[in-house]
Amino acid sequence: MNTLCLPRNLQFLYEESLARLEAKALGCERWERDEDNPWQVRTHVNGNSTDMLRRAAYTATLDGELAVYGELIRPKYQGGVFNRTRSENQYLTHWFYPYRGKFHPQMVRALFNIVGVQPGHTVCEPYVGSGTGALEASLLGINCIAVDISPLCVLLTRVKTRSIEALAEIRERVQDLLARETLDPYDRSFTEHPNVVVADFLEIARLITLSDVSRRKRDGRSWLRKNLQGMLESVEAQAVALDRFRIHRGDVSATLGDARNLRAAGIAEATIDGIVTSPPYSIALDYVKNDEHALEALEVDTSALRGEMTGVRGRGAKAKLALYGEDMQQMFREVARVLRPGAKAAFVIGDATVDGREHTSTREMGDWAVRAGLEREREIPKIVFGLYSTMRDEKILVFRKPD
Numbered sequence: 001m002n003t004l005c006l007p008r009n010l011q012f013l014y015e016e017s018l019a020r021l022e023a024k025a026l027g028c029e030r031w032e033r034d035e036d037n038p039w040q041v042r043t044h045v046n047g048n049s050t051d052m053l054r055r056a057a058y059t060a061t062l063d064g065e066l067a068v069y070g071e072l073i074r075p076k077y078q079g080g081v082f083n084r085t086r087s088e089n090q091y092l093t094h095w096f097y098p099y100r101g102k103f104h105p106q107m108v109r110a111l112f113n114i115v116g117v118q119p120g121h122t123v124c125e126p127y128v129g130s131g132t133g134a135l136e137a138s139l140l141g142i143n144c145i146a147v148d149i150s151p152l153c154v155l156l157t158r159v160k161t162r163s164i165e166a167l168a169e170i171r172e173r174v175q176d177l178l179a180r181e182t183l184d185p186y187d188r189s190f191t192e193h194p195n196v197v198v199a200d201f202l203e204i205a206r207l208i209t210l211s212d213v214s215r216r217k218r219d220g221r222s223w224l225r226k227n228l229q230g231m232l233e234s235v236e237a238q239a240v241a242l243d244r245f246r247i248h249r250g251d252v253s254a255t256l257g258d259a260r261n262l263r264a265a266g267i268a269e270a271t272i273d274g275i276v277t278s279p280p281y282s283i284a285l286d287y288v289k290n291d292e293h294a295l296e297a298l299e300v301d302t303s304a305l306r307g308e309m310t311g312v313r314g315r316g317a318k319a320k321l322a323l324y325g326e327d328m329q330q331m332f333r334e335v336a337r338v339l340r341p342g343a344k345a346a347f348v349i350g351d352a353t354v355d356g357r358e359h360t361s362t363r364e365m366g367d368w369a370v371r372a373g374l375e376r377e378r379e380i381p382k383i384v385f386g387l388y389s390t391m392r393d394e395k396i397l398v399f400r401k402p403d
């Protein structure tokens with residue numbers, strides 16, 4: 001038997017379920033909780049304990065050995081070197097841009113393990129949002145085809161996952177900018193650079209700063225400096241992490257596209273080894289309005305985007321809900337098309353409340369997925385507990401494409 005210690009940040013029952021399912025997927029048999037120590041589990045590692053230590057999201061230690069993930073997420077104030085923020089969800093480049101409705105990276109990592117994707121496999125994230133799933137896949141050595149309808153999300157995903165490819169040039173450019181006497185987030189010219197990876201990095205520093213100014217009333221000039229410095233620090237930390245833990249980073253391709261038409265994003269039939277995603281929660285959140293500042297700064301035509309975006313398109317709640325249903329059904333047909341036979345897809349979705357009425361989208365979602373040709377694998381209830389929400393119910397629905 002082996003002794004597994006759960007991480008101290010595990011708070012909720014659903015997280016323990018994920019920890020157990022993840023351990024099982026990584027080859028553990030039995031799961032016996034210690035009566036006196038809620039974090040300690042007796043298990044039997046049938047597979048490879050190195051694999052557990054390198055890949056698991058919800059294992060802090062195994063037989064006293066530290067897991068890689070615990071090292072990655074430990075904040076600086078607790079002696080960590082890969083997380084400059086105070087939140088365990090914002091390590092490495094995860095903190096770039098205050099995107100509302102981000103996944104918890106720890107949960108995404110566990111879900112990749114639970115759906116059984118391996119290093120070298122290719123996953124698809126059809127609603128990549130701020131890029132959480134793409135970054136986690138890449139850190140697990142899994143290739144990711146990331147799609148989103150919002151140009152901001154595509155840019156953000158690229159910057160979080162690909163800045164490391166131009167680290168030396170980014171370092172040089174940031175040092176050069178910090179040496180300037182004046183630096184203004186409203187003067188876009190500082191983002192110009194012949195290498196698009198560097199230019200994208202600088203653009204995101206500008207957008208983070210503009211959000212700091214508008215949402216937090218911060219001084220743009222001084223926060224642009226802080227953001228450039230902080231972002232550089234995080235990309236440097238990513239390079240150190242890859243080297244120290246011998247992570248062979250998975251490729252990420254971030255594409256502007258539509259989850260309802262993954263063929264247009266270049267994804268052929270039966271080529272995807274797994275999906276972990278979170279579509280818009282019914283019509284509850286207006287993603288265009290949320291990111292209006294950044295979208296306008298990127299000169300995006302927001303009314304055209306509004307006409308395409310799931311959960312946002314349509315006039316009035318009734319029409320919006322009908323279109324939302326059509327979009328989800330089309331997306332499930334696409335998911336069923338692109339998955340390899342036997343591959344699994346996990347969806348994190350909520351029961352959204354619109355105009356005070358509960359729309360149980362999770363039940364309908366399950367039916368739509370089955371109608372599209374997927375099989376139900378499991379359903380894990382979870383809750384959202386955070387800054388922007390009072391406690392709210394969500395579900396993780398896992399489906400499998402039949403062999």
Ligand SMILES: C[S@@+](CC[C@H](N)C(=O)[O-])C[C@H]1O[C@@H](n2cnc3c(N)ncnc32)[C@H](O)[C@@H]1O
Binds near residue numbers: 103148149
């Ligand atoms: C719940 S958020 C995803 C958040 C993401 N999991 C993260 O960690 O940041 C849903 C995303 O779906 C995107 N979206 C909406 N309609 C879409 C469509 N038809 N195709 C692709 N993406 C779409 C939105 O732009 C938004 O980024």
